Amino acid sequence: xxxxxxxxxxxxxxxxxxxxxxxxxxxxxxxxxxxxxxxxxxxxxxxxxxxxxxxxxxxxxxxxxxxxxxxxxxxxxxxxxxxxxxxxxxxxxxxxxxxxxxxxxxxxxxxxxxxxxxxxxxxxxxxxxxxxxxxxxxxxxxxxxxxxxxxxxxxxxxxxxxxxxxxxxxxxxxxxxxxxxxxxxxxxxxxxxxxxxxxxxxxxxxxxxxxxxxxxxxxxxxxxxxxxxxxxxxxxxxxxxxxxxxxxxxxxxxxxxxxxxxxxxxxxxxxxxxxxxxxxx
Amino acid sequence: xxxxxxxxxxxxxxxxxxxxxxxxxxxxxxxxxxxxxxxxxxxxxxxxxxxxxxxxxxxxxxxxxxxxxxxxxxxxxxxxxxxxxxxxxxxxxxxxxxxxxxxxxxxxxxxxxxxxxxxxxxxxxxxxxxxxxxxxxxxxxxxxxxxxxxxxxxxxxxxxxxxxxxxxxxxxxxxxxxxxxxxxxxxxxxxxxxxxxxxxxxxxxxxxxxxxxxxxxxxxxxxxxxxxxxxxxxxxxxxxxxxxxxxxxxxxxxxxxxxxxxxxxxxxxxxxxxxxxxxxxxxxxxxxxxxxxxxxxxxxxxxxxxxxxxxxxxxxxxxxxxxxxxxxxxxxxxxxxxxxxxxxxxxxxxxxxxxxxxxxxxxxxxxxxxxxxxxxxxxxxxxxxxxxxxxxxxxxxxxxxxxxxxxxxxxxxxxxxxxxxxxxxxxxxxxxxxxxxxxxxx
Numbered sequence: 001x002x003x004x005x006x007x008x009x010x011x012x013x014x015x016x017x018x019x020x021x022x023x024x025x026x027x028x029x030x031x032x033x034x035x036x037x038x039x040x041x042x043x044x045x046x047x048x049x050x051x052x053x054x055x056x057x058x059x060x061x062x063x064x065x066x067x068x069x070x071x072x073x074x075x076x077x078x079x080x081x082x083x084x085x086x087x088x089x090x091x092x093x094x095x096x097x098x099x100x101x102x103x104x105x106x107x108x109x110x111x112x113x114x115x116x117x118x119x120x121x122x123x124x125x126x127x128x129x130x131x132x133x134x135x136x137x138x139x140x141x142x143x144x145x146x147x148x149x150x151x152x153x154x155x156x157x158x159x160x161x162x163x164x165x166x167x168x169x170x171x172x173x174x175x176x177x178x179x180x181x182x183x184x185x186x187x188x189x190x191x192x193x194x195x196x197x198x199x200x201x202x203x204x205x206x207x208x209x210x211x212x213x214x215x216x217x218x219x220x221x222x223x224x225x226x227x228x229x230x231x232x233x234x235x236x237x238x239x240x241x242x243x244x245x246x247x248x249x250x251x252x253x254x255x256x257x258x259x260x261x262x263x264x265x266x267x268x269x270x271x272x273x274x275x276x277x278x279x280x281x
Numbered sequence: 282x283x284x285x286x287x288x289x290x291x292x293x294x295x296x297x298x299x300x301x302x303x304x305x306x307x308x309x310x311x312x313x314x315x316x317x318x319x320x321x322x323x324x325x326x327x328x329x330x331x332x333x334x335x336x337x338x339x340x341x342x343x344x345x346x347x348x349x350x351x352x353x354x355x356x357x358x359x360x361x362x363x364x365x366x367x368x369x370x371x372x373x374x375x376x377x378x379x380x381x382x383x384x385x386x387x388x389x390x391x392x393x394x395x396x397x398x399x400x401x402x403x404x405x406x407x408x409x410x411x412x413x414x415x416x417x418x419x420x421x422x423x424x425x426x427x428x429x430x431x432x433x434x435x436x437x438x439x440x441x442x443x444x445x446x447x448x449x450x451x452x453x454x455x456x457x458x459x460x461x462x463x464x465x466x467x468x469x470x471x472x473x474x475x476x477x478x479x480x481x482x483x484x485x486x487x488x489x490x491x492x493x494x495x496x497x498x499x500x501x502x503x504x505x506x507x508x509x510x511x512x513x514x515x516x517x518x519x520x521x522x523x524x525x526x527x528x529x530x531x532x533x534x535x536x537x538x539x540x541x542x543x544x545x546x547x548x549x550x551x552x553x554x555x556x557x558x559x560x561x562x563x564x565x566x567x568x569x570x571x572x573x574x575x576x577x578x579x580x581x582x583x584x585x586x587x588x589x590x591x592x593x594x595x596x597x598x599x600x601x602x603x604x605x606x607x608x609x610x611x612x613x614x615x616x617x618x619x620x621x622x623x624x625x626x627x628x629x630x631x632x633x634x635x636x637x638x639x640x641x642x643x644x645x646x647x648x649x650x651x652x653x654x655x656x657x658x659x660x661x662x663x664x665x666x667x668x669x670x671x672x673x674x675x676x677x678x679x680x681x682x683x684x685x686x687x688x689x690x691x692x693x694x695x696x697x698x699x700x701x702x703x704x705x706x707x708x709x710x711x712x713x714x715x716x717x718x719x720x721x722x723x
Contacts, residue, residue: 002611002615003617006615006670006675009667013671014667014668016585016587017584017660017663019587020584021660021661024657028654083368159555159557159558201567246374250375250545251545254542257541258545261537262538265531265535268527268534271527271531272531275523276528280322281519281694
């Protein structure tokens with residue numbers, strides 16, 4: 001009885017599926033799916049040889065400081081960094097007085113409440129504050145940015161596939177729309193107010209090219225030349241740190257843990273062999 | 282509930298004697314996972330995954346309880362509280378990555394455990410109850426994992442919850458009220474998040490309880506073994522401790538190394554980047570996919586593209602997805618072959634490996650975008666999945682001529698020895714065991 005019922009259920013499901021497959025295959029052959037511009041022209045991020053790649057990788061603090069400078073002078077005009085606090089900058093090698101000064105002089109003030117009237121007010125940020133939001137709310141953000149909200153950057157490199165390479169590729173990937181694309185997909189012309197970028201999922205991004213000229217940010221003495229490429233790498237490295245600030249702790253703990261486990265496993269194997277010695281199995 | 286030759290607990294220390302006389306808990310442990318449990322001597326490494334599943338559950342419970350001390354199950358703060366754990370809680374990054382990857386590794390070892398059961402026929406009489414309880418644990422795990430994935434309240438959390446609870450919406454007439462009742466609203470929101478957290482905390486302890494039943498049911502007939510031949514005498518078994526505690530200890534070390542390599546050096550490799558974007562009901566992700574361990578079932582769900590008269594395709598998909606798991610409950614009565622181990626079933630073995638490849642293909646298609654050719658591939662693969670269990674397996678059991686079985690576990694072990702040319706007399710061989718006849722095994 002069970003086997004009869006099972007066979008009927010099996011014939012029903014398998015039959016339905018094979019029928020669906022058959023008609024799907026006919027449709028697929030008679031009318032192959034049309035290629036899309038996104039499918040043909042989207043590019044995977046460029047590979048960068050980051051200092052933090054690999055199990056022994058670590059952040060280059062000087063690079064993170066340069067990246068922070070790019071964020072501060074360029075990105076922070078529109079993008080928030082709401083999960084990161086000024087105090088966290090200590091990990092970049094800044095001293096307490098420097099962090100205090102950075103917070104105090106931050107262009108956007110921290111929200112506060114007037115202690116006398118209770119009305120909303122602002123005050124200079126302190127190290128305990130998170131980075132203040134550049135816009136009061138999403139409506140204000142949309143209004144100022146061609147109806148697109150600049151996303152928060154705290155987790156950006158983890159919220160995109162191959163994030164560090166993606167951020168670098170996206171910033172350096174702005175270009176005129178290829179002629180072949182327009183020839184093949186005349187409807188896919190980049191709309192007014194958007195910018196063509198093959199590293200962006202749908203090829204057209206609302207963000208204008210943020211880094212356009214060499215020397216847009218002035219690096220301190222002894223630092224590499226602030227080319228667009230260098231600045232993009234630096235800010236991508238900085239955003240990798242904001243998304244994964246404990247990466248170095250994680251990797252160094254991991255090395256110790258795996259070393260310990262290797263030793264323990266070898267000992268476990270030896271005791272296994274000793275206990276089973278002479279016992280055929 | 283054990284073999285007559287099982288060693289008896291006889292405490293020597295006065296304190297243990299005192300405790301054992303008043304509460305025989307030490308005796309209970311001794312008989313369950315100590316020297317008092319005789320186990321077939323020929324178990325291979327596939328018999329390690331039950332213990333590893335228990336370890337994985339323990340890791341999940343310990344890390345989970347500590348995470349719950351820092352997590353806020355409110356839609357307004359859930360995402361940020363997870364980031365607070367990652368950034369500001371001491372060792373929080375370790376706890377969260379251990380928990381998130383621990384779920385994946387729990388499924389890896391449980392899938393290998395199920396694989397072992399399927400290949401070696403562990404579900405067959407007299408162990409049907411062990412198999413059924415195992416499936417209950419598997420279903421509870423799936424529910425727990427699904428609800429756990431909702432808790433960080435990222436994009437995939439939200440949209441995953443919407444899709445999965447939407448499955449209930451496919452039930453005719455009562456579907457939508459049921460979906461609304463399950464969610465506590467029309468879409469996943471604070472009510473859903475709170476109840477998922479509560480159940481996510483509860484279910485692991487239910488799993489632990491069912492595991493006790495699972496082990497209890499196992500200890501009635503005792504463990505199966507790679508030959509599928511039942512234990513015939515004391516020479517066929519060794520005490521669980523120290524023999525299998527030592528062997529499992531080595532397996533545990535290997536498991537922990539692989540787990541820690543992922544945990545410490547690629548903690549986000551098994552996750553989806555979209556879950557680092559806060560949940561946004563106004564923005565649908567391009568591809569909504571569950572975690573990898575649900576992909577084969579997700580592929581079956583999406584494989585149905587045609588209405589069957591009055592049954593809509595979506596409902597068919599839901600029915601098939603549930604059926605794909607529920608059919609495992611009748612597996613002991615579908616596979617009627619008296620031979621347990623796939624090693625002695627030449628025809629079964631071929632279809633079995635086809636099934637393994639089939640499930641891997643389903644898994645790949647389940648993680649791929651819902652577009653051609655993946656839908657067509659998953660249709661063929663899902664058709665084979667159902668045909669394998671419901672049609673092919675009963676027929677194979679009937680027509681197959683199994684290979685000759687060894688006379689006993691010991692005989693099969695000794696046969697290997699003689700095969701290698703180092704004959705050895707085994708002390709303590711019972712009268713009921715004959716040496717293997719040449720040409721019988723292998």
